[in-house]
Amino acid sequence: xxxSDSSVLFDSAPKQFDLIVIGSGPAGLTLAHELKGTGLxxxxxxxxxxxxxxxxxxxxxxxxxxxxxxxxxxxxxRGIGGTSQLWTGQCGVFEEIDYHARDWVPHSGxxxxxxxxxxxxxxxxxxxxxxxxxxxxxxxxxxxxxxxDPPWDREMLSQVAFQISRxxxxxxxxxxxxxDYEISEDLFxxxxxxxxxxxxxxxxxxxxxxxxxDNVQLFTDATVVEVLANPTGTKAEGVRxxxxxxxxxxxxxxxxxxxxxGIENARLLLASRASAPNGLGNAHDQVGxxxxxxxxxxxxxxxNGRGGALRRRxxxxxxxxxxxxxxxxxxxxxxxxxxxxxxxxxxxFTYVExxxxxxxxxxxxxxxxxxxxxxxxKETRADILxxxxxxxxxxRAAKDRYFANTVPLDRPxxxxxxxxxxxxxxxxxxxxxxxxxxxxxxHISKIDWRVSEAEFRTALRASEILYTEIDRLGYEAPxxxxxxxxxxxxxxxxxxxxxxxxxxxxxxxxPRRGVVDANCKVHGVDALYVAGGSVFxxxxxxxxxxxxxxxxxxxxxxxxxxxxxxxASATVRQKAPVRVGFIGxxxxxxxxxxxxxxxxxEAFEVAGVVTRTSDTAKKFEAMGWGGTTDLEGFxxxxxxxxxxxxxxxxxxxxxxxxxxxxxxxxxLETPIAWSDWKGRKLLKKINKSKVMVGVAEQFPxxxxxxxxxxxxxxxxxxxxxxxxxxxxxxxxxxxxxLRALLGPDRSPRLAxxxxxxxxxxxxxxxxxxxxxxxxxxxxxxxxxxxxxxKRPEGTIEVVGTAGTLSSRGLITSGDDGxxxxxxxxxxxxxxxxxxxxxxxxxxxxxxxxxLADYALTDHQIAVARLMRGMRDAVLYGGVPxxxxxxxxxxxxxxxxxRHSARRSGxxxxxxxxxxxxxxxxxxxx
Numbered sequence: 072x073x074x075s076d077s078s079v080l081f082d083s084a085p086k087q088f089d090l091i092v093i094g095s096g097p098a099g100l101t102l103a104h105e106l107k108g109t110g111l112x113x114x115x116x117x118x119x120x121x122x123x124x125x126x127x128x129x130x131x132x133x134x135x136x137x138x139x140x141x142x143x144x145x146x147x148x149r150g151i152g153g154t155s156q157l158w159t160g161q162c163g164v165f166e167e168i169d170y171h172a173r174d175w176v177p178h179s180g181x182x183x184x185x186x187x188x189x190x191x192x193x194x195x196x197x198x199x200x201x202x203x204x205x206x207x208x209x210x211x212x213x214x215x216x217x218x219x220d221p222p223w224d225r226e227m228l229s230q231v232a233f234q235i236s237r238x239x240x241x242x243x244x245x246x247x248x249x250x251d252y253e254i255s256e257d258l259f260x261x262x263x264x265x266x267x268x269x270x271x272x273x274x275x276x277x278x279x280x281x282x283x284x285d286n287v288q289l290f291t292d293a294t295v296v297e298v299l300a301n302p303t304g305t306k307a308e309g310v311r312x313x314x315x316x317x318x319x320x321x322x323x324x325x326x327x328x329x330x331x332x333g334i335e336n337a338r339l340l341l342a343s344r345a346s347a348p349n350g351l352g353n354a355h356d357q358v359g360x361x362x363x364x365x366x367x368x369x370x371x372x373x374x375n376g377r378g379g380a381l382r383r384r385x386x387x388x389x390x391x392x393x394x395x396x397x398x399x400x401x402x403x404x405x406x407x408x409x410x411x412x413x414x415x416x417x418x419x420f421t422y423v424e425x426x427x428x429x430x431x432x433x434x435x436x437x438x439x440x441x442x443x444x445x446x447x448x449k450e451t452r453a454d455i456l457x458x459x460x461x462x463x464x465x466x467r468a469a470k471d472r473y474f475a476n477t478v479p480l481d482r483p484x485x486x487x488x489x490x491x492x493x494x495x496x497x498x499x500x501x502x503x504x505x506x507x508x509x510x511x512x513x514h515i516s517k518i519d520w521r522v523s524e525a526e527f528r529t530a531l532r533a534s535e536i537l538y539t540e541i542d543r544l545g546y547e548a549p550x551x552x553x554x555x556x557x558x559x560x561x562x563x564x565x566x567x568x569x570x571x572x573x574x575x576x577x578x579x580x581x582p583r584r585g586v587v588d589a590n591c592k593v594h595g596v597d598a599l600y601v602a603g604g605s606v607f608x609x610x611x612x613x614x615x616x617x618x619x620x621x622x623x624x625x626x627x628x629x630x631x632x633x634x635x636x637x638x639a640s641a642t643v644r645q646k647a648p649v650r651v652g653f654i655g656x657x658x659x660x661x662x663x664x665x666x667x668x669x670x671x672x673e674a675f676e677v678a679g680v681v682t683r684t685s686d687t688a689k690k691f692e693a694m695g696w697g698g699t700t701d702l703e704g705f706x707x708x709x710x711x712x713x714x715x716x717x718x719x720x721x722x723x724x725x726x727x728x729x730x731x732x733x734x735x736x737x738x739l740e741t742p743i744a745w746s747d748w749k750g751r752k753l754l755k756k757i758n759k760s761k762v763m764v765g766v767a768e769q770f771p772x773x774x775x776x777x778x779x780x781x782x783x784x785x786x787x788x789x790x791x792x793x794x795x796x797x798x799x800x801x802x803x804x805x806x807x808x809l810r811a812l813l814g815p816d817r818s819p820r821l822a823x824x825x826x827x828x829x830x831x832x833x834x835x836x837x838x839x840x841x842x843x844x845x846x847x848x849x850x851x852x853x854x855x856x857x858x859x860x861k862r863p864e865g866t867i868e869v870v871g872t873a874g875t876l877s878s879r880g881l882i883t884s885g886d887d888g889x890x891x892x893x894x895x896x897x898x899x900x901x902x903x904x905x906x907x908x909x910x911x912x913x914x915x916x917x918x919x920x921x922l923a924d925y926a927l928t929d930h931q932i933a934v935a936r937l938m939r940g941m942r943d944a945v946l947y948g949g950v951p952x953x954x955x956x957x958x959x960x961x962x963x964x965x966x967x968x969r970h971s972a973r974r975s976g977x978x979x980x981x982x983x984x985x986x987x988x989x990x991x992x993x994x995x996x
Contacts, residue, residue: 648674794847
């Protein structure tokens with residue numbers, strides 16, 4: 072509708088809305104944009120103006136009585152887009168252990184799970200200028216390069232994938248002139264503020280869409296000085312705003328979202344005292360407490376281009392499927408195993424380069440762009456000459472870029488390896504109201520940010536582990552900062568905050584331990600919600616922006632539902648369902664997909680079914696789905712958003728390649744091919760076509776396997792070193808499950824197997840895959856085993872350094888060294904599965920079924936997850952849960968073991984192809 076100065080509110084503009092959003096930073100603008108076009112009347116109130124200004128920045132001033140923090144001038148920003156005008160773009164999401172209550176981390180645990188937020192990460196990515204968020208283990212496999220061998224010690228270090236936000240419309244003022252930045256003596260300051268990215272500015276990116284919407288109005292110079300509530304303080308009813316010209320007015324709304332940032336969210340609630348003397352939502356004195364950040368300090372650095380091998384491993388990478396436009400980093404973090412064993416907080420290592428010279432290829436390319444856009448100016452000439460006059464560096468960089476598909480190395484003045492440490496929650500670390508006031512007469516924030524020896528001990532131990540690994544892997548020794556040897560006070564004196572204030576209105580099921588509930592609604596105050604990093608239950612180690620944007624998307628869904636229920640609301644427009652079509656009309660469509668789609672409700676609409684015969688087509692016509700035998704006509708007339716291809720096994724090698732020509736996203740049934748070479752040809756076609764293709768491999772998504780993966784991710788059994796399929800799961804399904812449990816980023820080295828004929832009816836395949844890190848995939852299977860009354864039920868087993876997880880249950884040890892055993896429990900009533908859980912030394916670990924209202928089998932529940940994954944991938948640019956490349960890996964592993972069995976158990980080397988193996992055999996290799 073408009074973006075305008077708040078002065079219009081004093082004239083004819085309406086002052087009553089369905090929703091008021093306070094703040095136009097990443098959380099507030101995401102929320103408003105998600106609700107754009109719904110028919111809800113929404114006002115976004117921004118304290119600043121279009122861009123940052125001195126008078127609005129002055130409102131960010133705070134009184135500091137705790138550990139030193141970055142000044143408000145460089146760490147906070149008012150104006151459309153908020154602090155996204157300043158940030159440097161590193162994005163990440165929390166790991167499974169971050170959500171779990173850990174007995175060695177006081178107040179830890181979220182009321183929601185990783186699985187709850189996972190569907191929103193890709194949707195957040197669209198706002199951040201990053202590609203799909205793939206689980207770290209899968210991303211580690213896709214980003215793998217030869218320089219990643221040998222791997223990190225998995226008992227000590229896991230991997231974590233970060234993405235770097237890119238903005239094509241705006242350049243952060245902090246980063247202009249970045250290559251010529253002069254290094255200060257304070258490396259900590261450099262480490263915090265200069266990572267060299269051109270990150271997404273939410274204001275520049277979204278303001279036009281907001282202005283063009285038919286239901287969202289954004290008002291600038293509209294500082295909210297109080298959230299208004301009913302006389303008992305139990306329901307929010309509006310806000311009071313004040314302008315810089317000192318004029319005030321009140322606005323009313325059916326719901327209010329406070330989205331002002333980690334400091335201001337708490338300050339505003341505390342300042343809203345008209346009907347609540349201690350502040351709104353503060354009945355239990357929780358508002359402002361548990362203030363956290365990411366206390367950060369460099370742990371190692373290289374000067375003047377040294378340390379190239381480690382810098383390459385920790386530095387920027389391009390996603391192989393999406394080219395240079397999308398930058399990732401793959402770094403180590405403390406493994407769940409070592410966290411649990413040594414009672415450490417979570418922590419991850421990050422890497423930044425400061426100053427120095429860019430590589431010759433990048434410099435030359437920059438000059439070429441300058442020549443194309445602006446002619447041969449002074450800077451353009453300098454770039455072209457610098458590139459051409461460095462032929463050795465140019466050749467090296469070109470080799471990296473065009474032959475190794477790797478980011479060429481620069482020569483930074485300083486390369487800094489830092490450590491992001493999760494902060495332990497302390498109720499005395501807090502935001503409160505100062506006696507000092509600002510230009511609007513409002514009490515400013517008083518910040519008492521506290522750090523503890525728990526963070527220091529984690530940072531020190533993490534650094535020791537890193538230096539051990541640097542030495543073991545043969546990397547050049549870096550410079551050591553003094554705090555590593557001088558103790559807690561030296562670390563405390565030197566550390567910097569990351570300008571990531573979090574947890575000050577934390578999420579908790581218990582109002583005595585937090586401010587908002589699992590849906591971000593303020594405890595005890597109806598119609599009042601909070602968005603942003605302040606609602607985090609714990610701070611984790613990851614940069615908060617992607618997490619808080621994902622939470623805002625989720626909150627938008629909740630508000631759309633809540634506000635549409637009221638008869639006072641206008642009709643709220645909902646997103647159209649995704650249209651799914653089927654190729655093939657066999658039993659799997661009617662017995663699996665049909666009940667799944669019924670459970671998934673209005674999220675899907677069946678476009679129809681294409682079958683081979685008219686009789687089968689008529690069956691689906693009778694079901695109300697629509698049936699036809701004309702595939703091309705069906706796609707043209709019915710316009711499906713994606714197709715599930717479920718055809719007989721003997722037709723897949725024929726149908727799957729043809730389906731790509733339809734140019735519609737596909738969900739293919741397993742296997743994707745019956746031989747590795749046909750699968751490889753299909754994958755090449757998929758990559759060339761750029762059609763989104765997922766594979767309906769549901770076995771790794773079965774409820775029990777999902778529960779096991781959570782247990783493993785929490786470090787309960789230590790580091791997995793071997794997985795076994797003991798006659799439990801068929802062929803490629805078994806391999807898919809084993810790889811998921813061991814970690815799909817494991818790189819295979821050798822396959823070996825033998826056939827063993829037990830009797831006339833049983834022929835066993837007994838094999839193994841040895842990975843490059845010496846972990847094992849043991850694979851034993853017979854197609855007739857499961858039907859034999861002479862054999863016990865098959866099992867899956869995961870062996871870890873600290874315990875074993877199998878179909879029979881968990882066996883490990885507790886803190887006292889005593890053996891700990893438990894079995895999986897299932898909460899199921901009338902065929903409806905509510906949850907599965909397993910007792911562990913870390914407490915109960917639970918998998919929860921959000922489709923518990925429907926009597927679905929475990930396999931149907933897994934297929935529902937696949938269908939949701941395809942829906943999100945189609946709508947929001949993500950990736951399906953199981954890719955064609957993963958499905959091909961399963962086929963190749965099986966083919967390699969069968970090839971070994973045909974050669975009487977001779978080892979087969981990876982990478983595998985039948986043709987290359989035959990040539991090796993003929994050559995005697």
